[in-house]
Amino acid sequence: MELRHLRYFVAVAEELHYGRAARRLYVAQPGLSQQIMAFEKELGTALFTRNRRGVALTDAGAALLPAARDILARAEAAVQMTRRYGAGEAGQLTISLTRSAPRGIVTELLDTFRAAHPAIEVRVTSGFTAHDEQRLRERSIDAALVRMLDDPRGDLADRTVGEEAIVAAVPSADPLARKRRVRRADVTDRPLVWWPREHGPRMWDRMLDEVFGEGVRPPVARWEPEEEHMLHAVAQGHGITFITEGRAAALHVPGIAVRRFTDPAPTVPITLAWSRDNPNPALHRFLEHTADDDT
Structure with missing residues (x-):
């Protein structure tokens, strides 16, 4: 059974006139009649009765009509x-967010994309930058909102979509x-609570460069795996630390005071990264969306 035969059958069944059905289908009437006869032969039963007054559906044709309409509708939907x-x-579209991603920038980006493309299912996960770069190359994620790519080889592309202030967290x-x-x-020579460089080497370097000056690496009094542990260590009096403003707003640790820097305030970027050869059309829609937001 061919969809073409079903289309021809439905047109004739709805028009009950071969001439009108042929004009509706933009085909020649003799060809339409031949196709209907071939379809009836394939089914082994007549679908129409023909007389001087026109065309009428047989019982078999009447039974087939709703099913034929449904099949054609489903085919068109497909x-x-x-x-x-x-x-x-x-x-x-699967997107990974760095754990320190600022809610304002990232939330607005994802919400506006979802509103503009409601038929695209956006799945959100999280991870460290180094892990996300591996997942981009493995295609287990389509894009990542990271601070800075740690291994910006030619197979990955990136685009800055925002900047966020670095703040000081002190007891x-x-x-x-x-x-x-x-x-x-004010923060020079203060004991520093900090995080492992392997979690994001370029971000690690950028934050210290922004606060202390390029290439200056103060001694670390205490190492912690991530921001919440760092803030608890600061609250216990082990030193001071620096985190992004959005992350500071999301974490509420007693015994901590968060203070902005005087201008020009140190900042870090939020970067969209993706694999250049990822063919997912939904990814390219997302890239277009973020490019539009930049303009």
Whole structure:
């Protein structure tokens, strides 16, 4: 059974006139009649009765009509769905967020994309930058919102989508907590609570460069695996630390005072990264969306 035969059958069944059905289908009437007869032969039963007054459905034809309409509707829906997936108007997109991703920038980006492309299922996960770079190359994720790529080889592309301020986290009883803003000179020679460089080498370097000056690497008094542990160590009096402003707002640790720096404030980027040869059309829609947001 061919879809073409079903289309011809439905047109004749709805028009009950070969001439009108042929004009509707943009085919010649003799050819349409031949196709209907071939279809009846394939089914082994007549679908229409023909007389001087016109055309009428047989019982078999009347039984076939709703099923034929349903099959054609489903076929058209399948075609449209395939086209939408191919054009990136539907599909799936998996995005990983760095754990320190600022809610404002990232939330707005994802929310506006979801609103513009409701047929694309956006799956969100999280991870460290180095892990996300591996997952981009393995295609287990389509894109990652990271701070900075650690291994920016030619197979990965990236685009800065925002900047976020670095803030100082100090014990509540520390004299720096009484200041509205701190200077870079205020944090020099203070015990530092910090995180392992292997979690994000370029971000690690960028934050220290922004606060202390390029290439300056102060001694670390205490190492912690991530921001929440760092803040608890600061609250216990082991030193001070630096985190992004958005992350500071998300973490509420008693005994901590968060202070902005005086201008020009140190900042770090939020970067969208993806594999250059990822063919997912939904990814390319997302890239177009972020490019539009930049303009």
